[in-house]
Amino acid sequence: MSHLFSPFTLRGLTLRNRTVVSPMCQYSAKGGFTDDYHLVHLGRFALGGFGLVIVEAAGVSAEGRISYGDVGIYDDAHVERLKRIVDFLHAQGASAGIQLAHAGRKASDKIPWRGGVPETEAEKIEYAYADWTPVAPSAVPHTEGYKIPAELSVDDIKAVVENFADAARRAGEAGFDVVEIHGAHGYLIDQFLSPLANKRTDEYGGSRENRMRFALEVVEAVRAVWPDDKPLFMRFSVQDWHPDGWQVEDSIVLAQEVQSRGVDLIDCSSGGFAGAQIATGPSYQVPLAAAVRSGAEIATIALGLITEPAQAEAVIAEGKADLVGLARGALDDPNWPLHAIHVLDEDDTYALWPKQSGYAVRAKDRTLGGRR
Secondary structure, three states, rough: OOOOOOOEEEEEEOOOEEEEEEOOOOOOOOEEEEEEEHHHHHHHHHOOOOEEEEEEEEOHHHHHHOOOOOOOOOOOOHHHHHHHHHHHHHOOOOOEEEEEOOHHHOOOOOOOOOOOOOOOOOHHOOOOOOOOOOOOOOOOOOOOOOOOOOEOOOOHHHHHHHHHHHHHHHHHHHHHEEEEEEOOOOHHHHHOOOOOOOOOOOOOOOHHHHHOHHHHHHHHHHHHHOOOOOOOOEEOOOOOOOOOOOOOHHHHHHHHHHHHHHOEOOOOOOOOOOOOOOOOOOOOOOOHHHHHHHHHHHHHEEEOOOOHHHHHHHHHHHOOOOOEEHHHHOOOOOHHHHHHHHHHHOOOOOOOOOOHHHHHHHHHHHOOOOOO
């Protein structure tokens, strides 16, 4: 068996393989509710053989959504539809995760797939359009074209921490196996962490210890309500790719701190602030996952333009990460694991296929003399 298709266990959860669908916003929810689109969009990845499917960034409050089209987990009424997705993922052998998120100063943004075309009055009604003033550690906009956020008071910060805890409770009620705290990409937790966004002079700003305070409070509150037998993930921007920003060594310290508070794995991404100089390319973020894994001695997910089976296999085989996340690669090929296993595995390469279709694909391949 290949390394990529070996099982992986954290706490009481065993993933069937090491492939992960990273959370990807679809900007297609109304009032935070998932619908049939989300069920089919996410369900196809379970049918495609992924080990863990993580639902897109779900706002822990209405004002924490990136846009009015984001999925929410800020209302008990959201649980029923999320559970429908979880149940389908489980029925197909995949584990189910959800990312808990607050966009901070990047909230109330435009929906990217609209291409800058403003909503008509009729569309505003149809799509449950909303517009609001975002909040942030400091009253500094992300960059030109973004709204000036309101600075969070200490009481406001405490309320947001409770929002995360309430969202985790709802995730448990929906049956998710994993919750991932979104601390990356220039969103609220990342805004507190990075000196590029955090200009506070109180106990939540200034030193690295102070800038980590909010993140640690969120972790403690979520872990307190998240079942002990279920793993807790956290996504980091391991570095800002900016000389004045958050660096890899900062992430190693933070990883150690959150691990001591019950985080089991770091999902290693990067960037999120204006002025970043990111050198992209195949597997470009894998070294970040490797650095955190070795420096903090914690499990990691590697990300960043991993597209080929051999790339993903090498990440696991060489001990650079424990899981491999695909985002755009999964959108491009929802059956990526089903195809990759034919390249990597010497065992029954059709066993991962859904029973309703695997036998037919095997027969087709035998007829054409294709894949074994």
